[in-house]
Amino acid sequence: MNLKILRTLTRRRVQGIESTTWLANSAVDASLNQAYYQIATKLANVNEDYFEEQKTKFNLALNSALYALPADFIKLKQIRLAYTTPTTEGDYVVATTYDPTQVSNVTRDEINTPISSPIIDITNNFVRIYPKPTSAVTNGGEIYYIARPSALTLTSDTPIFPMEYHDLLSIYAAYDLSASFNLWDKYKVYKGEWEEGVRNLTRDLSIRNLNGQRRIRHLTETGRKTVTELW
Incomplete structure (x- = not known):
């Protein structure tokens, strides 16, 4: 309609x-x-x-952990980070999510997080990343998400x-x-x-799996019926 x-x-x-x-x-x-x-x-x-995956880039700022999510954001699929200026997609690292309430050692779990294994936390309309960038990086972040x-x-x-x-x-x-x-x-x-x-x-x-595997029947399974083309 x-x-x-x-x-x-x-x-x-x-x-x-x-x-x-x-x-x-x-x-x-x-x-x-x-x-x-x-x-x-x-x-x-x-x-x-039912939704086309959206992708957008954002800049990393010096010593900044908090970044705004896209205005049409509904659900996160993945965030990738590069702590030096990226030249190819291979320069990004996939970040993993974490829950701050489960942090028991701030220094170990947040401050000293290596750039090879960044972590993120989604809060309201923002994403918090660790470790914090030690320099500004243009297009240092990529976000894959479902958009409204x-x-x-x-x-x-x-x-x-x-x-x-x-x-x-x-x-x-x-x-x-x-x-x-x-x-x-x-x-x-x-x-x-x-x-x-x-x-x-x-x-x-x-329960609908639109991207699930499909099996197309072979001609021999249809009784070898002759198919008449319509064009």
Whole structure:
């Protein structure tokens, strides 16, 4: 479903008509995209295969351990660090994650961490790295991550997850907007539908292995049927 269809479904659910006078596109779009982001976050946690991996570089600063994550960051896949100016991908080292609450010896576990085995900790919208750089390094960091999808803005825009679940965006928007207009009976109905729909989505999509091995049957296994080309 594209944005135009989702707007129409939302208005029908909330007001029973498709008037933009009472319910502007901007209000509908805001609710639809809020639902989109929530589903994307939930889906990233159960099945990463629905998202294209993003990669970006960042500069390392002298004696700085804290760096901002990308604005569209949802979930980390990998961080690679180079403590001297990198010229090839082979100059980077894959960092491992750690939990500061499990640190028992700060000097051993953080301060004296070798550059050959860097460690990272994700906190809110930042990543903390050890060891700290002893010099500024341009493009000294690479981050591979799952990004929040771009907002639905054009009428032809469609969500990236399977079409059979697109209607969930409209259900959430109807639940959200019903509260704005004190339509509490509709609010309760759509809230329940949204919560059940999200449970079904995460359950169904968590078991899909899009990148698993596939076995293509050999011609002899099809009874040696003659295949007629269509072109």
